Amino acid sequence: MHSPIDVTARQQSQMLGMSTVAFVACFAVWTIFSIIGVRIKQDLGLSDTEFGLLVATPILTGSVSRIFLGIWTDQYGGRLVYTLVMVAAAVATWLLSTVSTYPMFLLAALGVGLAGGSFAVGIAYVSRWFPQERQGTALGIFGVGNVGAAVTNFGAPFLLVALGWQTTAQIYAAVLLAMAVIFFLFTKEDPATAARKARGEKPRSTLLELEPLRKLQVWRFALYYFFVFGGFVALALWLPRYLVGVYDLDIRAAGMIAAAYSVPASIFRAYGGHLADRRGARTVMYWTFGVCAVLTFMLSYPDTDYVIHGIHGPIVFSTSMGLVPFVVAIFMLGFFMSLGKAAVYKHIPVYYPDHVGSVGGLVGMIGGLGGFVLPIAFGAMLDLTGVWTSSFALLFAIVAAAMVWMHFSIRAMEREALSDELGALPELPEMKPIHGPEKKGALAGVIEDWRPEDETFWAERGRRIANRNLWISIPALLLAFSVWMVWSVVVAKLPTIGFAYTTDQLFWLAALPGLSGATLRIFYSFMIPIFGGRLWTTLTTASLLIPAFGIGYAVQNPDTPYLIFLVLALLCGFGGGNFASSMANISYFFPKREKGNALALNAGLGNLGVSVMQFLVPLVVTTGAFAAVVGDGQTAADGTMLWLQNAGFVWVPFLIVSTALAWFGMNDIASARASFSEQAVIFSRFHNWVMCWLYTGTFGSFIGYSAGFPLLTKTQFPAVDALSFAFLGPFVGALSRAGTGWVSDRYGGGRVTLWTFVGMIVAVAGVLYFLAIKDQPGAFWGFFACFMALFFLTGVGNASTFQMIPTIMRQEVARLMPGMDDAQRLKQAERESAAIVAFTSAIAAYGAFFIPKAYGTSIAMTGGPQAALWSFLGFYVTCVLATWVFYTRKNAPVPC
Numbered sequence: 001m002h003s004p005i006d007v008t009a010r011q012q013s014q015m016l017g018m019s020t021v022a023f024v025a026c027f028a029v030w031t032i033f034s035i036i037g038v039r040i041k042q043d044l045g046l047s048d049t050e051f052g053l054l055v056a057t058p059i060l061t062g063s064v065s066r067i068f069l070g071i072w073t074d075q076y077g078g079r080l081v082y083t084l085v086m087v088a089a090a091v092a093t094w095l096l097s098t099v100s101t102y103p104m105f106l107l108a109a110l111g112v113g114l115a116g117g118s119f120a121v122g123i124a125y126v127s128r129w130f131p132q133e134r135q136g137t138a139l140g141i142f143g144v145g146n147v148g149a150a151v152t153n154f155g156a157p158f159l160l161v162a163l164g165w166q167t168t169a170q171i172y173a174a175v176l177l178a179m180a181v182i183f184f185l186f187t188k189e190d191p192a193t194a195a196r197k198a199r200g201e202k203p204r205s206t207l208l209e210l211e212p213l214r215k216l217q218v219w220r221f222a223l224y225y226f227f228v229f230g231g232f233v234a235l236a237l238w239l240p241r242y243l244v245g246v247y248d249l250d251i252r253a254a255g256m257i258a259a260a261y262s263v264p265a266s267i268f269r270a271y272g273g274h275l276a277d278r279r280g281a282r283t284v285m286y287w288t289f290g291v292c293a294v295l296t297f298m299l300s301y302p303d304t305d306y307v308i309h310g311i312h313g314p315i316v317f318s319t320s321m322g323l324v325p326f327v328v329a330i331f332m333l334g335f336f337m338s339l340g341k342a343a344v345y346k347h348i349p350v351y352y353p354d355h356v357g358s359v360g361g362l363v364g365m366i367g368g369l370g371g372f373v374l375p376i377a378f379g380a381m382l383d384l385t386g387v388w389t390s391s392f393a394l395l396f397a398i399v400a401a402a403m404v405w406m407h408f409s410i411r412a413m414e415r416e417a418l419s420d421e422l423g424a425l426p427e428l429p430e431m432k433p434i435h436g437p438e439k440k441g442a443l444a445g446v447i448e449d450w451r452p453e454d455e456t457f458w459a460e461r462g463r464r465i466a467n468r469n470l471w472i473s474i475p476a477l478l479l480a481f482s483v484w485m486v487w488s489v490v491v492a493k494l495p496t497i498g499f500a501y502t503t504d505q506l507f508w509l510a511a512l513p514g515l516s517g518a519t520l521r522i523f524y525s526f527m528i529p530i531f532g533g534r535l536w537t538t539l540t541t542a543s544l545l546i547p548a549f550g551i552g553y554a555v556q557n558p559d560t561p562y563l564i565f566l567v568l569a570l571l572c573g574f575g576g577g578n579f580a581s582s583m584a585n586i587s588y589f590f591p592k593r594e595k596g597n598a599l600a601l602n603a604g605l606g607n608l609g610v611s612v613m614q615f616l617v618p619l620v621v622t623t624g625a626f627a628a629v630v631g632d633g634q635t636a637a638d639g640t641m642l643w644l645q646n647a648g649f650v651w652v653p654f655l656i657v658s659t660a661l662a663w664f665g666m667n668d669i670a671s672a673r674a675s676f677s678e679q680a681v682i683f684s685r686f687h688n689w690v691m692c693w694l695y696t697g698t699f700g701s702f703i704g705y706s707a708g709f710p711l712l713t714k715t716q717f718p719a720v721d722a723l724s725f726a727f728l729g730p731f732v733g734a735l736s737r738a739g740t741g742w743v744s745d746r747y748g749g750g751r752v753t754l755w756t757f758v759g760m761i762v763a764v765a766g767v768l769y770f771l772a773i774k775d776q777p778g779a780f781w782g783f784f785a786c787f788m789a790l791f792f793l794t795g796v797g798n799a800s801t802f803q804m805i806p807t808i809m810r811q812e813v814a815r816l817m818p819g820m821d822d823a824q825r826l827k828q829a830e831r832e833s834a835a836i837v838a839f840t841s842a843i844a845a846y847g848a849f850f851i852p853k854a855y856g857t858s859i860a861m862t863g864g865p866q867a868a869l870w871s872f873l874g875f876y877v878t879c880v881l882a883t884w885v886f887y888t889r890k891n892a893p894v895p896c
Helices: 009-030 033-044 048-076 078-096 102-127 132-163 165-185 191-199 206-214 216-247 251-262 269-279 281-300 323-351 356-385 390-417 419-423 429-434 455-485 487-497 503-524 527-531 533-543 545-554 562-571 573-587 592-620 652-665 676-684 686-716 728-739 741-747 749-772 779-816 822-844 847-862 866-888
Strands: 304-310 313-319
Touching (some): 009 102, 033 132, 033 251, 048 078, 048 102, 048 216, 132 165, 132 251, 216 356, 281 390, 356 390, 455 503, 455 533, 455 573, 487 503, 487 592, 503 573, 503 686, 503 822, 503 847, 527 573, 533 573, 545 652, 592 779, 676 822, 686 728, 686 822, 728 741, 728 779, 741 779, 779 822
Antiparallel strands (some): 304 313
């Protein structure tokens, strides 16, 4: 997008002024529930969670709609779209005054939320009236429209008390409708849209508008805005409730103080845009995140009483934050958030000048979703913990994560831009005399020259380095699987030591690691080329110390809030995510002829962590040998002693050793470096999605059966002690994966995969047969044998599908990119293969949740698990057909 021409300063001021005033009106309507919601809560007797959902529902619509409204603004112009958005929101706000039930309030709130979508429209519209060097200031001034939240917090309480909430809503609707008419009459078509229409050009398609959203950088900006804007909206909605509950203020006083937060968080956005233009957006973001991290940490500290046992007796003191310090703190928080909001949007027209609407819409959508998710989280955390300041603790965690990601991303870009200069420098000044060109990169564990397909290089140097990285990776991955699945044993013990959780609550604790682990794998899939295998393996292994320590401390107190356990269950998903990055990393080290076996060893012995955990944890929780270090045990319901904290603490020393080994013993391969956008090409590869389907059939089955086998056995054969056999299934599956990778290397992964699925169909049929005769003698052993066959076959299929991927991609890259030379094709194929290996593992990992859930649903609906097993059998039939059609039949498109 070029600088606008034939635009006068008066026109710029008029369009910016009208857009800003309109945004004030829209934002005031968007946050109306922060005030009238308090009265509705009293009238309907809502819980804090229900109240949080009510005030957040308009934020959902206003957030999700932003990306589409931004695209439509790019396509049809901001003047028309802005006007239509205000009219639609005004109608919904008027209809709000006519409803009386909670579900209808939620429905009406969805329509009111359209007012929040106006932000994406205004950003794209305003940016087109100003040259690049002034866009930060212009967009900062437009963002001052956030002051609409302060207008509502200040003025709506008086209307509410004097006229009632219904009349208040009607007044807001009338004002917004009048604003829509004024805006349409006193604005013009933006220069870019007018020029395009004059040329008779059609707008870009929606697909082209969405193209930049493939870049990881866009999503990083979105996280920034999730905090600075989503956190602002959430606090604007939550503060009146917080002030009433913590400081016993009435609604009018609470609204006025909340305005003291909203005003600086809105007005100073204009100053933030000016600073971003003059000092740079990066500098402003560092100040924003740094100060906000300090403030949210201070605000998150609850009122606490301390007792120090001194030599002259107890020393007692307390900490608490009074009303005045609180107001000062949120004023400062609002001020720096306003600077950050302007700085984020300074980036967008600079990096994506032709896609301001779509990129700004996405960033605005994620930020707005923060305003939706966070109030619900605030209410839920308050209900679960009873600690008012838990809302600020959550904000602290978000800003800390955003600041770390920003810093590492900036450092990575700096290293890339200055790679030659930095490579010429030693790590430490005293190393300068020995730092010659031949040592470049070696001191940092980076391998510049890596040619595993060269047999001479492989024999002389490559095999030794690759094997060292593999045998450090394997125990790290084994520990990751152990921590990932540890809740499957811990939840069975919680009720026996005094945790009064319902069956449904225990189910969620067991299921959440599967969900978070599978989801994290999607992101972990692309991290190795960005951060390097050495650094990423070190960080991800060390991250497992958090849930390991957390579980160890949390299970010792039956009063530990359920929310803490939910968070720890989600954090155990770090272990599940590690698989994707570990497999991608190892795939770079080995030549094609040995890749299948190497990946099989890494994955198979890593998968063994499930079996190791299921065998080890039941033993260590019964011993008090480490009580002096880990604390006293718990008395179970049957009178026995348990040390359940050992289920977490047992992994700590091994994780520390594994982290150190990864940092000091592993390597990064320079040629494996790639950005997310370079790896994202796999989403356009048809065979990526076919392999996702097939690997879900193998690994998805392995991890799902591992999670569900004990419960299925217990429900169908209650006389059998299922926990005594639980570890055998994962044990068999893991060893078969580790021991059969060579079969695929020798006979072809496609052929092995085909017959593996045929065998799985037969094994599931056997399970169904023995379930049908489960009351007869010997039925359990037939059932057990068929499941062991299933576990064995999933391991074989896990190895064979991963062997197929590099074979497929070498053929596909040669076909799709014929202009590359042999070295370029090999590098591209290796890069895409690693990304596909990791991404397919992410998709397949959802089996850890869906297979046990399918058992439960089938039992609830039909009285038995047979319906779920029949669906699994049908799925394996589709896998056989896909393997045969695409990879193993005569004249298959990609034989392998």
